[in-house]
Amino acid sequence: MKKLLLSFLFLGLMGISNAQDVAExxxxxxxxxxxxxxxxVPLEKQLAQNRTVASTGLILSGIGKVRSQLQIDGFTxxxxxxAADDVKIIIRNIDNMTDPMSIIKIxxxxxxxxxxxxxxxxxxSFGSGKSNNLDxxxxxxxKFGTSSYILKLSNPLSPGEYGITISNPNALDEKQTVVSSFSVE
Structure with a gap:
């Protein structure tokens, strides 16, 4: 009986240790x-620049658009x-009690x-506006670990450059936007 109990305990501990191969x-x-x-692999992180750009038509004729953009340095x-890889990303947050769709933008x-x-x-210039224009x-x-999320991105991703921003629902003041980025080849 003791051997059987110890065997189950040992198998249970092995299952727990293999359940999370990657640390938070x-x-x-x-x-x-x-x-x-x-x-x-840690994603590249950069501080984003916010910029506002007026179209040439708006400058020349008064008819056009003004765009608000997020920009980071480097073309890749x-x-x-x-492109064929199964993309999974682990993101650490203060806790993992919030719906990740409401605080993580990819x-x-x-x-x-x-x-x-x-x-x-x-x-x-005609007053119509559109916000939340990100692709x-x-x-x-x-949930992953004690305070992280594991995200599985929709496949296949087209080749290009991608960014991730994380909003902190517990912070009252977020002055600088940090963008984590990766490339799909």
Whole structure:
């Protein structure tokens, strides 16, 4: 009886230890890309610049749009993943009690020679405005560890540059936007 009980206890401990091969990220807001071989790679992080741009038509004739954009330096991310890869990302937060869809935004950048941009909002000279213009990527999320989420991105992702922003529902004042980024080749 003792041997049987010890065998079950041993098997149970082995199952718990194998359930989470990758450790949670160390800091709140940190993102790890889980590659197909289960290796965890930290995503590149940059401080974003917010900019407002008026169209040429608006400047010349008074008819056009003003766009609010999020911009980060560099035309590509140092963190790469293949288009056929199953993309999973672990994101640490203060806790994992909030629906990840409400605080995590994954979007595609427009690539230029020296930077990557994403449009946040636009307003035309006729007064019609549109906000939340990011090219969002769908994902499903689950709790991971004590205060993280593991996200599975919709497949297949088209080649390009992608960014992740995390809102902190517990913070009253967020002055600087941090963007974690990766490239799909």
């Amino acid at each position: 990220p160390e800091f709140i807001g940190e993102c790890l890309l889980i590659k197909n071989d289960q290796a965890a 991310s140092s963190t790469k993943v293949g 979007f595609k950048f427009e690539v230029k020679k020296k930077y990557r941009r994403a449009e946040l909002a636009s307003i035309s 969002y990527i769908l994902f499903s999320g689950k």
